[in-house]
Amino acid sequence: MTERSFALGDRRVRVLLGHDCLDEVAQVLTALDADRFVFVTDDTVQGVVGGKLAGVVEQTAPALLLSHPPGEAYKNLATLSRFIDLALDFGVTRRSVVVAVGGGIPGNIAGLLAGLLFRGIRLVHVPTTVIAACDSVISAKQAVNTAHAKNTVGLYHPPELIVVDLGVVAVGSPRDLRSGTCETVKNALAIAPGQIPALRRLLRPRADYTAADLGEIFDLSLTVKSRLLLRDPHEKHAGLLLEYGHTVGHALELASAAPDSAARAIKHGEAVALGMAAAADVAHRLGVLGADAVDVHEELIARVGVCRCLTAGLDTETVMRHIGFDNKRGYQAHSSSHVPMVLLSALGVPLGPGQRCLTPVPRRAVRAAVHELLRRGRECGGRCSRGRGAHA
Ligand SMILES: NC(=O)c1ccc[n+]([C@@H]2O[C@H](COP(=O)([O-])OP(=O)(O)OC[C@H]3O[C@@H](n4cnc5c(N)ncnc54)[C@H](O)[C@@H]3O)[C@@H](O)[C@H]2O)c1
Ligand SMILES: [Zn+2]
Ligand SMILES: [Zn+2]
Structure with a gap:
């Protein structure tokens, strides 16, 4: 060892x-x-x-x-x-x-x-x-x-x-391996874009990773998390960057897992990947994140093997209701018209002011991004090359 x-x-x-x-x-x-x-x-x-x-x-x-x-x-x-x-x-x-x-x-x-x-x-x-x-x-x-x-x-x-x-x-299931790897993608997009070339080499949509691949993925994560924990052991300030993609992500995870949901349960990491796609879309709509950075999000999310069609059966209002219960409430004075989110102004650069890197985002901008996420999921309808087998 x-x-x-x-x-x-x-x-x-x-x-x-x-x-x-x-x-x-x-x-x-x-x-x-x-x-x-x-x-x-x-x-x-x-x-x-x-x-x-x-x-x-x-x-x-x-x-x-x-x-x-x-x-x-x-x-x-x-x-x-x-x-x-x-x-x-x-x-x-x-x-x-x-x-x-x-x-x-x-x-x-x-x-x-x-x-x-x-x-x-x-x-x-x-x-x-x-x-x-x-x-x-x-x-x-x-x-x-x-x-x-x-x-x-x-x-x-x-x-x-x-x-x-x-x-x-x-020996974990491909979906669990993929779900975990999404968090490493999140670290690279939000905190350490220098890791993107290594991820391009390592990521595979089928998630058929060897132990050696997983060792490399582990070291990428440890590098980022240990650097953040040094400054912020309670993950309340700079550590909040680790929450990138989690506002919409948690809502997708919870909405899909609800007993009355028509959707199949979305795993945590898969939801974070889709939540990052939504966060990039929101930042782009607000005019703060360039199209190139959005494209890198799309590329890595595709490489990790997550597609929007995982959201089949969810509707925008249900997801928005769950966003209202996000656990980042309380870090900022709460306003029902805004959602505190981690947004980026460039890869690895948080937009949010102050130590907590949270940006209050108008609910209508979040709703538009969620609506678009679900619309593109329906458009795919499971026909993506990544959908077959990769989602099993
Ligand atoms: N800072 C934190 O504390 C922190 C950070 C991230 C996630 N989490 C928590 O972690 C949980 C999600 O973790 P998870 O996805 O590992 O959940 P999990 O523990 O349920 O594991 C996922 C599934 O994999 C199975 N499994 C585990 N190891 C296996 C193996 N080697 N071979 C075959 N099957 C195996 C488990 O039985 C389970 O069904 C959530 O509750 C989340 O809140 C906590
Ligand atoms: Zn997470
Ligand atoms: Zn698809």
């Missing part, structure tokens, strides 16, 4: 990267000298890797395996509360370590569990999706959802260590 690290507040977080290295991962965990291990995973990842890893570690220290059904619906206080009781029954102490094995969902639940037990015990992430490896674990933010909204209850608790087995990440 190779080692990297990044600073998070007053802590340096070690990152170990390897390929088919589960035994080494177990050795690294054992070396933490914990009195007990609490593994948190989901029922799918338990079968792929979580159960095996916990089994190997258990040969040296008592290990408890906590698992929940996969999905956003289980990232809630009920799962967390059940896990807290089971961990305490198991005899967890301040010397114990919580190990998250899985995507961003078990990662966030484990992060909150570790942050709350005895006001904070050690947390290790073993991410198994691209989104977890490249995005959610490179952060101190931990949260679960409530009936009101996503990520409403949480705290900051940095991990002690991150261990990535790229061989495990690479």
Whole structure:
């Protein structure tokens, strides 16, 4: 395994990267000298890797395996509360370590569990999706959802260590690999355009990435996120740039996942890619972003394999209603006629004034961009070359 690290507040977080290295991962965990291990995973990842890893570690220290059904619906206080009781029954102490094995969902639940037990015990992430490896674990933010909204209850608790087995990440579904890679595209467009040539070389619409490709994609993400976290460990100021594409993106994700939705659920990263297309369109309509920069958005979104036809079944007003609940409300005085958004004036250059890089955008400009996004989605109707297989 190779080692990297990044600073998070007053802590340096070690990152170990390897390929088919589960035994080494177990050795690294054992070396933490914990009195007990609490593994948190989901029922799918338990079968792929979580159960095996916990089994190997258990040969040296008592290990408890906590698992929940996969999905956003289980990232809630009920799962967390059940896990807290089971961990305490198991005899967890301040010397114990919580190990998250899985995507961003078990990662966030484990992060909150570790942050709350005895006001904070050690947390290790073993991410198994691209989104977890490249995005959610490179952060101190931990949260679960409530009936009101996503990520409403949480705290900051940095991990002690991150261990990535790229061989495990690479066996995820093409859609999950693509969804994670969209966040790396976002970093390049909004923060580090110098990474665009590397992405042109790496991205493939079918998302048939090798472990080596994923290692390169991971390093691109780590470079950007570690630079931002150095200045802004709580991701409240410069870190808000990471929210590029998320205003329309979250709304598409939530609208498509609603129980009464006629649309198929859009994954987080896919939604962010489409949200970036909408943000570029908004900025272009307002006359602040040039056509060349819009074209680069289109090119990278095509290369990553996301098409607007994913929005089939959604309507503009439903998406606009969800935009009204965006979690960036409260950063600025709220006005119902404006939506705070991260917009760019050029690739890598935020338009927004002040530290928070948020621009109040007239709702009608956002509505026009959403309307156009959905119209072009209907126009494609799944006929795109990227649609076949790539959306499976
Ligand atoms: N800063 C942060 O805390 C932060 C940042 C980004 C995202 N997130 C959160 O992360 C979550 C999304 O992450 P995600 O997409 O990883 O979700 P996830 O954990 O649900 O994983 C996606 C799916 O992949 C499956 N899976 C995971 N690893 C696998 C593997 N190796 N092989 C086969 N299947 C595998 C899971 O069972 C699940 O069905 C959201 O809840 C989001 O809010 C948090
Ligand atoms: Zn995101
Ligand atoms: Zn299409």
